Amino acid sequence: MAVNNPAHEFHDKLIQPTLELDRQTNWASRLMLAPAVVLLLVWMIVPLAMTIYFSLLHYQLLDSDRTYFVGLDNYQFFVTSLGFLTAIANTVILVASVLVLTIAGGLGFALLLNQPIWGRGFVRILAIAPFFVMPTVSALIFKNMFMNPISGIFAHLAILIGIEPIDFLGLYPLQSIILIVSWQWLPFALLILLTALQSLDQEQMEAATMDGAGALTRFYYIVLPHLWRPLVVVLLTETIYLLSVFAEILVTTNGGPGHGSTNLTYLIYARSLLQFDVGGGSAGGIIAVILANIVAFFLMRMVGKNLE
Amino acid sequence: MKIVMVYFKKGLVTVAAWGLGLLIFVPILWTVLTSFKTEEEAVAPNLHILNFSWTLENYIEVQARSDYFHHFWNSVVISFGSTAIGLVIAVMAAWAMAFFPRRNTKDILSWMLSTKMMPAVGALIPIFLIFRDLNLLDSKMGLIIIMVLINLPIMVWMLYSYFKEIPLAILEASRMDGAGLWSEVTLILAPMALPGLFSTGLLNLILVWNEAFWTLNLTAADAAPLSAFIASYSSPEELFYAKLSAASTLAIAPILIIGWFSQKQLVRGLTFGAVK
Numbered sequence: 154m155a156v157n158n159p160a161h162e163f164h165d166k167l168i169q170p171t172l173e174l175d176r177q178t179n180w181a182s183r184l185m186l187a188p189a190v191v192l193l194l195v196w197m198i199v200p201l202a203m204t205i206y207f208s209l210l211h212y213q214l215l216d217s218d219r220t221y222f223v224g225l226d227n228y229q230f231f232v233t234s235l236g237f238l239t240a241i242a243n244t245v246i247l248v249a250s251v252l253v254l255t256i257a258g259g260l261g262f263a264l265l266l267n268q269p270i271w272g273r274g275f276v277r278i279l280a281i282a283p284f285f286v287m288p289t290v291s292a293l294i295f296k297n298m299f300m301n302p303i304s305g306i307f308a309h310l311a312i313l314i315g316i317e318p319i320d321f322l323g324l325y326p327l328q329s330i331i332l333i334v335s336w337q338w339l340p341f342a343l344l345i346l347l348t349a350l351q352s353l354d355q356e357q358m359e360a361a362t363m364d365g366a367g368a369l370t371r372f373y374y375i376v377l378p379h380l381w382r383p384l385v386v387v388l389l390t391e392t393i394y395l396l397s398v399f400a401e402i403l404v405t406t407n408g409g410p411g412h413g414s415t416n417l418t419y420l421i422y423a424r425s426l427l428q429f430d431v432g433g434g435s436a437g438g439i440i441a442v443i444l445a446n447i448v449a450f451f452l453m454r455m456v457g458k459n460l461e
Numbered sequence: 462m463k464i465v466m467v468y469f470k471k472g473l474v475t476v477a478a479w480g481l482g483l484l485i486f487v488p489i490l491w492t493v494l495t496s497f498k499t500e501e502e503a504v505a506p507n508l509h510i511l512n513f514s515w516t517l518e519n520y521i522e523v524q525a526r527s528d529y530f531h532h533f534w535n536s537v538v539i540s541f542g543s544t545a546i547g548l549v550i551a552v553m554a555a556w557a558m559a560f561f562p563r564r565n566t567k568d569i570l571s572w573m574l575s576t577k578m579m580p581a582v583g584a585l586i587p588i589f590l591i592f593r594d595l596n597l598l599d600s601k602m603g604l605i606i607i608m609v610l611i612n613l614p615i616m617v618w619m620l621y622s623y624f625k626e627i628p629l630a631i632l633e634a635s636r637m638d639g640a641g642l643w644s645e646v647t648l649i650l651a652p653m654a655l656p657g658l659f660s661t662g663l664l665n666l667i668l669v670w671n672e673a674f675w676t677l678n679l680t681a682a683d684a685a686p687l688s689a690f691i692a693s694y695s696s697p698e699e700l701f702y703a704k705l706s707a708a709s710t711l712a713i714a715p716i717l718i719i720g721w722f723s724q725k726q727l728v729r730g731l732t733f734g735a736v737k
Contacts, residue, residue, distance in 0.1 A: 188553060189550050289689070
C-alpha cells in the first residue's frame with residue numbers, strides 16, 4: 154500500500170508496526186471500497202449489456218411474443234427515421250447555446266458582483282436561486298405564467314408596449330426551451346465563477362495595478378488563468394447535464410411541434426415508452442451512449458490537462 | 462472629489478447588480494406572489510404586484526384535490542433515504558481511498574466519475590423492464606436505488622476531497638498518546654470528517670429532490686415525488702395559475718432554503734473540490 158507516497162509509508166510504519174496489522178487494514182480497506190465499486194460496476198455494465206442485446210432484436214413491448222433477432226436493422230431504422238437528424242441538430246443547438254449563454258452571462262455577472270457593491274450577499278442569493286428549482290417546476294412556470302400567449306406575463310407586457318403577443322412555445326419551441334434551461338444553469342456558472350473570483354489573490358492584483366497594468370491586461374493575465382479550472386469544471390458539468398435535458402421538453406412542448414424541440418434524449422424516450430419499441434429505443438440509446446462518450450473523451454482530455 | 466467618484470461608481474454598479482439579480486429572481490418571486498392570489502387575479506392582465514387580496518385558499522385546495530403531501534412525503538423519503546444509504550457506501554469507499562491509497566486509486570476515482578458520462582436514456586429500457594419484472598415500478602424503494610447509483614460517484618469524490626485534508630500526523634500523535642482505534646475514530650476522525658459528510662449529504666439531498674428524468678419515467682400516482690407529480694399540472698383544465706404556483710412554491714421552498722445556506726459547500730461539491 155501507498156507505494157508512491159512517502160508520507161503514507163511513514164504513517165503506515167508508524168501506526169501499523171506489525172505485518173499482521175498491515176494485512177488486516179489492507180483487507181479492511183479493500184472491503185470498504187468493494188460495495189461502491191461493485192455497485193457502480195453493475196450499474197455500468199448490466200443496463201448497457203441489456204441495451205446492446207435489445208438493440209439487436211425486433212422487440213415490441215405490446216407484442217413481446219413475436220421477438221426475434223434482426224441484426225443491425227434497428228440502428229438503420231433509427232438513424233434514417235424521421236426526426237433523427239433534427240434531434241441531433243436540436244441537441245447540439247441546445248447544448249451549445251445554453252453553454253454560451255450561461256458561461257458568458259455567468260462570467261459577466263460574476264465580474265460585476267466581484268466589484269465593491271452594497272448588498273452583494275443578498276444579490277447573490279437572488280441570482281443563484283433558479284439553480285435550486287426543479288426542472289419540472291421551472292418549465293411549468295415559464296410555460297404557463299410567462300410564455301402563455303394569452304395570459305402570460307410576456308403577453309401582458311407585449312400588449313402594454315403595444316405589440317402583438319408572441320406564442321413562444323408554438324413558434325419558437327427550441328429557443329424557448331433554451332431560455333428556460335439557461336435560466337436554470339446561469340446561476341450555476343455564476344455561483345462557481347464568483348466563488349473562484351473571490352479567492353483571487355488581491356495583493357497580486359494590486360501589485361499589477363501599481364506596475365501599471367490596465368483592467369484588460371489584469372483580466373487577461375491574472376483573472377482568466379485563475380478562472381480556467383473553474384471554467385472547465387462548469388463546462389464539463391453543464392455538458393453532462395445538458396446532453397440529457399428531458400423534463401423541460403416533456404412538460405412544455407412534448408418535443409413538438411413536429412420534432413421542433415425534440416432532442417436525442419426525448420426521441421429515444423418517445424420511441425421506447427410512448428411507442429413501446431424496445432428494439433428501436435435501445436438502438437437509439439446505444440447511439441446516445443456512443444455520442445456522449447465521444448464528447449466525454451474530448452472533455453476529459455481537457456479536464457485531465459487542467460486538473461492535474 | 463475622488464471619494465465622491467468612488468461612491469458614485471459603487472452606486473452605479475450596485476444598481477446594475479441589483480437589477481440583474483432581481484430580473485433573474487422574478488420568475489420565482491412571481492410564483493410565490495401568485496400562489497397567494499385568487500385564480501381570477503392570477504390571470505388578470507393588470508400585473509398587480511402586492512396590492513391584491515391575499516389568500517391561502519390555493520394551498521388548501523392543492524392539498525384537498527391531489528393529496529399534495531403524499532407526494533411531498535415521497536420526496537422526503539426518497540431524498541433522505543438515498544442520501545443515508547449513499548453516504549454509508551460512499552464514506553467507506555472514500556475513507557479507504559483517502560487513507561489507504563494504492564497505485565490504482567486515481568484510476569478508480571476517474572472511472573467512478575466516468576460512469577456519470579453515461580446518458581440516463583441509455584439505461585432507460587433495461588431499468589424499466591427490470592423494474593417491471595421486480596415490481597419496483599412506481600415504488601419508492603426502486604427510486605432510492607436509482608438515486609444512490611446515479612449520485613454515488615459525486616458523493617465519493619466529494620468525501621474523498623474532504624478526507625484527504627485530514628492530516629495523518631494527528632493520528633500518529635494520538636496513537637503515541639495511547640489512543641485506541643475506537644477513540645481515534647470517535648474523538649479525532651469523526652469530528653474532522655463531519656463537515657464533509659454534512660456538505661455531501663446536503664448536495665445529495667438537493668440533487669435527488671430535483672431529479673426529474675428517472676422520477677418521471679419510473680413513477681406514477683403512488684410513489685411520484687414532487688418533481689414528477691408537478692408535471693401533472695402541465696395540462697390545465699380551468700383556471701389554475703394560482704394553484705400551480707402554490708404547488709410549485711411548496712415544492713421548491715425547502716431546497717431553496719437549504720441551497721441558500723450551503724452555497725460554499727455546494728461550490729466545492731459541484732466542482733469536485735476544484736473550487737473552494
